[in-house]
Amino acid sequence: MKIREINAMRGPNYWSVRRHKLIVMVLDLEEMEALPSNKIDGFYDRLKDMFPSMYEHRCSVGEPGGFFQRVEEGTWMGHIIEHIALEIQTLAGMDVGFGRTRGYGEEGVYNVVFAYMEESVGRYAAEVSVKICEALIAGEAYDMTDDIQKMRELREDSRLGPSTGSIVEEAESRGIPWIRLNKYSLCQLGYGANQKRIQATVTSETSSIGVELACDKEDTKYLLEQAEVEVPKGDIIRRESSLEEACRYVKFPLVIKPIDGNHGRGITVNIQNYDEALEAFRHAKESSRSGAIIVEKYIKGDDYRLLVINNKLVAAAKRTPAHVIGNGKSTIQELIDEVNKDPRRGYGHENVLTQITVNELTQTIIKDAGYTLESVIPKDEMLLLKDTANLSTGGTAEDVTDIVHPANISMAERISKIIDLDICGIDIATTDISKPLSETGGAVLEVNAGPGFRMHLAPTKGLPRNVAGHVIDKLFPKGDTGRIPIVAITGTNGKTTTTRLIAHMAKMNGYRVGYTTSDGVYIQNRLLMTGDCTGPASAEFVLKDPTVNFAVLESARGGLLRAGLGFKKCDIGIVTNVAADHLGLKGIHTIEQLAKVKGVIPETVLPNGYAILNADDDLVYDMRRTVNCNVALFSMDENNPRIKALQRIGGITAVYENGYVTICRGEWKMRIMKAEDIPLTYGGKARFMIQNVLPAILTANIQGFSIEDMKAALETFIPSASQTPGRLNLFKFENFTILLDYAHNPAGMLALKNFTDELDATVKVGIIAGVGDRRDEDTNQVGSIAAEMFDEIIIRQDKRLRGRTEEELIKLLNDGIKMKDPNKKTTIIPSEKEAITYAVKNAVKGSLIILCSDVIPDALALVQRFKEQETRGELMSAD
Numbered sequence: 121m122k123i124r125e126i127n128a129m130r131g132p133n134y135w136s137v138r139r140h141k142l143i144v145m146v147l148d149l150e151e152m153e154a155l156p157s158n159k160i161d162g163f164y165d166r167l168k169d170m171f172p173s174m175y176e177h178r179c180s181v182g183e184p185g186g187f188f189q190r191v192e193e194g195t196w197m198g199h200i201i202e203h204i205a206l207e208i209q210t211l212a213g214m215d216v217g218f219g220r221t222r223g224y225g226e227e228g229v230y231n232v233v234f235a236y237m238e239e240s241v242g243r244y245a246a247e248v249s250v251k252i253c254e255a256l257i258a259g260e261a262y263d264m265t266d267d268i269q270k271m272r273e274l275r276e277d278s279r280l281g282p283s284t285g286s287i288v289e290e291a292e293s294r295g296i297p298w299i300r301l302n303k304y305s306l307c308q309l310g311y312g313a314n315q316k317r318i319q320a321t322v323t324s325e326t327s328s329i330g331v332e333l334a335c336d337k338e339d340t341k342y343l344l345e346q347a348e349v350e351v352p353k354g355d356i357i358r359r360e361s362s363l364e365e366a367c368r369y370v371k372f373p374l375v376i377k378p379i380d381g382n383h384g385r386g387i388t389v390n391i392q393n394y395d396e397a398l399e400a401f402r403h404a405k406e407s408s409r410s411g412a413i414i415v416e417k418y419i420k421g422d423d424y425r426l427l428v429i430n431n432k433l434v435a436a437a438k439r440t441p442a443h444v445i446g447n448g449k450s451t452i453q454e455l456i457d458e459v460n461k462d463p464r465r466g467y468g469h470e471n472v473l474t475q476i477t478v479n480e481l482t483q484t485i486i487k488d489a490g491y492t493l494e495s496v497i498p499k500d501e502m503l504l505l506k507d508t509a510n511l512s513t514g515g516t517a518e519d520v521t522d523i524v525h526p527a528n529i530s531m532a533e534r535i536s537k538i539i540d541l542d543i544c545g546i547d548i549a550t551t552d553i554s555k556p557l558s559e560t561g562g563a564v565l566e567v568n569a570g571p572g573f574r575m576h577l578a579p580t581k582g583l584p585r586n587v588a589g590h591v592i593d594k595l596f597p598k599g600d601t602g603r604i605p606i607v608a609i610t611g612t613n614g615k616t617t618t619t620r621l622i623a624h625m626a627k628m629n630g631y632r633v634g635y636t637t638s639d640g641v642y643i644q645n646r647l648l649m650t651g652d653c654t655g656p657a658s659a660e661f662v663l664k665d666p667t668v669n670f671a672v673l674e675s676a677r678g679g680l681l682r683a684g685l686g687f688k689k690c691d692i693g694i695v696t697n698v699a700a701d702h703l704g705l706k707g708i709h710t711i712e713q714l715a716k717v718k719g720v721i722p723e724t725v726l727p728n729g730y731a732i733l734n735a736d737d738d739l740v741y742d743m744r745r746t747v748n749c750n751v752a753l754f755s756m757d758e759n760n761p762r763i764k765a766l767q768r769i770g771g772i773t774a775v776y777e778n779g780y781v782t783i784c785r786g787e788w789k790m791r792i793m794k795a796e797d798i799p800l801t802y803g804g805k806a807r808f809m810i811q812n813v814l815p816a817i818l819t820a821n822i823q824g825f826s827i828e829d830m831k832a833a834l835e836t837f838i839p840s841a842s843q844t845p846g847r848l849n850l851f852k853f854e855n856f857t858i859l860l861d862y863a864h865n866p867a868g869m870l871a872l873k874n875f876t877d878e879l880d881a882t883v884k885v886g887i888i889a890g891v892g893d894r895r896d897e898d899t900n901q902v903g904s905i906a907a908e909m910f911d912e913i914i915i916r917q918d919k920r921l922r923g924r925t926e927e928e929l930i931k932l933l934n935d936g937i938k939m940k941d942p943n944k945k946t947t948i949i950p951s952e953k954e955a956i957t958y959a960v961k962n963a964v965k966g967s968l969i970i971l972c973s974d975v976i977p978d979a980l981a982l983v984q985r986f987k988e989q990e991t992r993g994e995l996m997s998a999d
Contacts, residue, residue, distance in 0.1 A: 121197065121254065122148045124229070126246050128239045131656060133684035134716065135233050137723045139218050140684060143205070143242040145232040146224060146707070147198050147250070152257070153228030158194030166256050167191060167200070170264075171207055179203075196221075197253055198230035205234045205249035208264065209241060212271035213466055225709040240274045276468035281305055283321045283573040286588035294592060295601045297688060299660055309595065310602020311687075312668035313632065316595045321543050322570040323595060330540035334569035337379045337414055340539060347538050349531060350563045354416025363401050366415040367394060373418035375565075376400040378408030387508055390418050419549035419563045423509045424520070426528070426546040427576055428536040429590040433529045435576040436521045436553065441506045442476045442514030446497035452486060453478075453493040456505070464580070465514075473580060476505060476514035517575035519582025520553055527556035535567060542594065545571025605631075606663075606671045606687060607819055610721045611696030611734075612714075613868045614812045615654075617847045618696060619674040621800070621816040624843070625833040629825050631670035634662035638676065638862075639845055639976060643668060650977070655679025656686030663687060677717045681708070685720065691729040692822060693721040693749075694815045698739045699867030700898060715739040725749040730772070730822050732815045735762040752822065754814035756807065758782075772821065774814040779804070781813050783821050792817055793831050799838045805878040806848060808871035809839075841984065846976035848875070851983055853990055856963040857881070858983055859970045864891055866898060869905040872970070876909060881968035886910035887955050888972050889917055890929030899929065903936020910970065912945045913937060916955035926950055956982055960995070 124146040131140050157163050167174070168188060177187035187203055202219040209216050219234035236242025248267050255262035280288060284305040288298050291309050299308045305320045317324040322331065333339050344351050355366040356379060367374065374397060377387040386407025388400035397415075404413045427435040444455035456476050459465070465473040476482075478493065482505045486492065489503060497503055509515040528548070536544050550562025557563060576585045596602055605626075609619050616637045623635040627645070634643045636658040641649035643665055649658065654676035662671050663686070675685060698715045708714055722731035722743050728750070734740040735753040741762055744751045751771070755763045758777035763784075766773055770786040780791045781798070796804035798813060813834065820830050839848050849860040859879075863872040876884065888906050890899045906913050915933050917926045930948055937944050949955040952973065959969045973979040989995040 121150055121152055121250055123247065123250060124148055126243055127682055128236070128242060129684040130239070131684035131686060131688055132720050132724045134681055134720060135220070135231075136218070137720060139235060140688065141236050141239070141242070142218070142684075143232075143234055143236050143246050145201075145246045147201065147230050147232050149197055149228045149230065152197045155257075156194040156196050157191045157200060160257055162259060163256060164188070164192050166259065170252075170256065170262070171204070173211070174203060174207055177203055177207070196230070197257075198232050201249045201253050202232050202234050204252050205232070205242075205245045208248060208252070208267065209236065209245050209271065211264070212241070212268045212275070214238070214241060214271070214275060222707075224707040231707055238275045238278045240278045241271045244271055244274060272467045278303065280307070281320060281572075282577060283571075283588075284318065286573050286577050287318055287321070287591050290586070290588040290592045291596075294596070294599075295603075295689075296592070296596060297601075297603065297663075299664060301664070308664060309592075311606070311663040312604040312634070312671065313666055314600075314602045314604055314669070315664075315666060316602065318591070318595075320570045321573060321591070323542060323591065325595065326542050326569065327540040330542075330544075331569040333539050334541060334544065334567050335380055337377075337566065338412065340567050341414075343538055344535065344564060344567075347534070349535060349538075350557045352417040352419050352563045352565065354414055357413055357415060358411050360398070360401060363397060363415070364394065367397050370415055370417050373420075374400075375414075375416050375418045376404050377414050378404045378410075379412040379414050380409050389508070417563075419561070419565065421549045421551040421560065421562055422553075424548045424550065424553050425517075425571070425575060426524070426532040426548060427544075427571060427573075427587055428532050428541075428546065429543050429587065430594040431533050431536050431542075432590070433524065433532050434521075434590045435519070435585040435587050436524045437517040437575045437579055437582075438520050438553070439509030439511075439575060440516045440518075441504050441509045442482075442516075443502050443504045444497075446499055446501040446503065448499035449496065451494050451496055452491060452503065455497075473516065474512055474514050478505075482506065511572070511574050516580040519576070519579040519585065521583070521585060523554045525554050525556050527558075528553060531557070531564075535564065539567050541567070541569055543571065543591065544569060603691075604663075604669050604671060605692075605823065606673065606690040607692045607694065608673045608675050608685075608687075608690040608721050608724070609694040609696065609815075610675045610677075610718045611694070611740075612699040612718075612865065613871060614696040614808065615674045615676070616862070617800070617809065617844055618694065618812045618816055619672050620844060621812065621833075621837055622819050623672040624837045625816065625820050625825060625830065626670045626672065626823070628833040628836070629823075629829055632667055633670045633672060634665050634668035635672040635674070636662060637674050652676075652678075656683045659686030675721055677708070677714065680717050680720055685724060687724070689724055689726050689729075690721070691726055692732060692819050693723075693725040693729070694732045694819070695719070695722060695734060695737075695740045695743060696812070696815065697734050697737045697867070699865065700895075711739065715743070719743045719746060722747045722749070730818075732818050734811075734815075735760050735766075735773075752818050754811075754818060756811055756814075772818065774818045774821075776810050776814065781810065781817060783817055790821075790827060792827055793834060798834045800834070800844070800848075802839070802848065802850075802875070806875045808875070809848065841980050845980060846973065849980070849983075851987060853963075853987070853995070855965045856960075856967045856969060858960075858986075859968060860976075860979055860983060861970070861972060862974065862976065863972045864974050865894070866901040866905060869902055869909070869972070872972070873905060873909045876968070876970060879968060882966035883912065883964055883968070884910045885912045885914065885959055885963070885967060885969045886972070887914045887916055887952075887959060887969065888933060889915070889952070889974070890924070890933045891974065896932055899932040900936035900939065903933040903938075904940040906933075907937045907940035907944050910944075913947070914955045914959055915946060915948045916952045917950040952979065953982060960986055 127144045129142040179187035198221040202221045214237040216235040222231050309316045374391040375389045386404040391397050423439045425437050460475045465475045506513045545568040547566040550560045576587045609615050623633045627633045636653045638652045640647050641653045641658050654674045659673045725731050730750045730752045731747045732752045735755040754774040756776045758775040763773050767787045773784045783790045795801050795810045801809045846862040851858040863869050
């Protein structure tokens with residue numbers, strides 16, 4: 121078996137609009153296509169022995185044991201690999217359950233699709249599942265232990281931490297979109313100009329001065345002392361020679377810690393003598409960036425964390441370091457092992473609690489207590505195994521929010537304002553949190569910027585607190601979702617022009633627009649990325665830009681199949697049309713499958729948004745059945761029964777009627793302007809451009825733009841190299857005219873033919889090329905249409921051959937031309953530059969040269985250079 125490719129979906133996609141995290145592995149079963157599971161001796165038994173937990177897989181049977189039943193009856197290896205990939209992720213602590221295996225369109229080749237939680241784990245699971253299946257087929261032993269551990273490590277390396285994750289989950293539950301900005305914990309909540317950022321539990325609204333203060337324990341302690349907040353007596357030293365004097369001043373027992381430490385690093389508590397203090401000082405030095413060390417009084421009592429968000433106490437927890445309690449029989453190691461059996465404990469952050477690891481610090485603590493790992497401690501004796509109460513080192517937490525004394529609440533909220541932190545964790549030592557610190561002799565030990573939420577989200581004991589909700593309340597008050605208007609456009613032809621026109625309309629209405637096209641990404645009409653930018657990365661580029669407050673996103677099939685959409689929901693989804701193009705690629709072999717790909721866009725429209733669909737296209741019109749939003753229709757025929765039906769129930773439509781582009785609210789017409797007066801339509805001759813105008817004016821109407829503003833936008837959107845590069849760009853020379861267009865498939869060529877048939881010329885010369893990633897019949901058809909369109913044809917070749925040879929593509933085009941007109945004058949000039957130059961040098965008076973190009977910038981540059989030469993009197997043509 122051979123893996124051809126592995127793609128990770130990260131948004132709504134062809135396989136599922138709701139399940140965004142999917143691995144799609146293209147798997148060639150090779151000789152195994154002829155060997156389903158029931159034809160391999162012992163395979164069923166070996167699979168059951170290796171994965172007894174797969175009994176829970178119901179599969180299509182719909183009951184426990186269903187998958188095993190399918191294996192016993194006989195199923196193909198792609199299906200089995202799908203289930204193995206799901207199961208090994210579950211065994212590694214990532215419980216995923218969605219999967220499907222479908223034919224790729226070639227014999228023995230399958231799309232194996234399954235869910236993942238972390239992309240790196242999903243990709244690893246894809247590769248390992250094939251290896252495991254091959255071992256099962258061969259009857260060879262396979263130990264999954266290392267693979268399971270590797271997947272856990274990959275998860276911990278790539279996942280969001282529990283604090284960041286909780287904020288993101290809370291944002292999602294409120295309809296607030298988010299984007300991860302780096303491989304760590306920096307995330308964007310909301311889009312464009314409405315975004316906020318978080319990094320762990322530090323927000324874009326967190327005071328940088330507050331963070332600086334919290335990281336400097338000396339300044340923090342000084343400010344709190346000045347404000348009459350109880351803090352431990354202490355001293356700050358930098359040299360070992362100062363330690364003895366500091367110990368005498370503060371008096372034992374002591375705590376020694378770095379002044380700029382965090383997460384409990386470098387801290388030693390309950391130091392009883394100078395030798396311990398010396399060792400603790402050296403330990404703290406290793407974790408100190410500044411070299412400054414705090415020596416302070418050890419406050420007896422329990423460790424408490426008070427969490428304050430937006431200057432309000434929202435949670436409090438009593439924290440206990442990792443520990444074991446003796447039973448008079450078991451060794452310390454056995455007690456640790458028993459504690460680690462708790463199902464709530466896991467590797468890293470996978471569970472509520474973290475497993476206790478025995479490291480050098482743990483062994484030192486055990487030794488100082490007079491024990492070894494083999495010692496048996498007395499019944500009911502508690503032995504601490506770590507010197508801090510962090511959950512990440514195996515500690516536990518008990519929620520005590522409801523018993524915190526009002527005086528302590530007031531103190532905590534006051535501290536958050538003194539240090540100036542919107543989110544802060546305040547560490548307190550006291551014997552009883554239900555009494556004021558002044559009565560218990562307790563003290564504030566530390567103030568933390570970016571405090572961890574894990575202990576409050578899932579305490580070992582007590583009530584979980586949705587502390588992330590308070591963060592979102594602060595960042596997005598009163599139900600704000602942080603969204604900006606998103607218009608997504610897809611279809612076979614017309615996407616780019618429609619995108620540019622809508623972006624122009626929005627810009628004319630005062631929006632700061634970001635838009636993506638097959639030419640590049642534009643922010644406020646500035647080209648910032650070049651090339652085909654119709655995929656998810658380009659969409660995210662726009663949505664991440666903090667200056668953008670209106671996004672128009674062209675979304676092509678390639679990105680949808682490769683990675684899914686770069687956004688989860690849009691306000692308006694437009695489908696211009698569906699025609700045969702790119703068939704035979706990425707497992708999409710029929711126009712119905714292509715329609716399903718394009719149909720992802722309207723399916724992602726928000727419930728109060730609009731899917732704008734072409735009522736003249738059966739496949740597009742049928743998309744209304746799967747959407748969960750309002751539907752608006754457009755048509756070149758005002759009497760289209762589908763249009764009339766929607767109008768009767770008060771729906772919104774756009775039609776071309778009596779020479780006008782018109783919006784109808786119900787059956788009431790609002791004529792925008794005559795099509796012949798819209799520059800984009802070339803006096804109404806370019807009917808496909810009129811069709812592109814219709815969804816644009818529907819979008820404008822839905823967004824609340826006035827008719828006057830629509831007219832102004834349509835009048836100022838001029839088909840040109842600057843506003844519509846490669847879309848009906850007309851260049852008039854003294855003796856001839858060049859028309860440059862992106863037409864590259866049969867439907868596009870037919871639309872272009874309908875337009876050029878309306879244009880007068882002594883001779884029409886077509887420059888065409890074959891595209892490598894098309895079916896033979898599509899390239900033949902382009903040649904046949906060209907034979908009808910042009911008096912003369914020049915066949916050139918693409919820069920990007922996409923898996924074909926020049927000779928193959930030229931022959932396919934030539935064959936198509938000969939099918940229609942065996943005597944058509946045809947010249948073959950593979951170089952686009954040379955082909956254009958030849959056409960210009962040999963142009964006769966009154967001729968029209970129609971250049972079909974897919975590398976628009978190069979073609980435009982060459983044509984414009986010829987225009988400059990003519991201006992200087994340097995251009996010579998046949999006449």
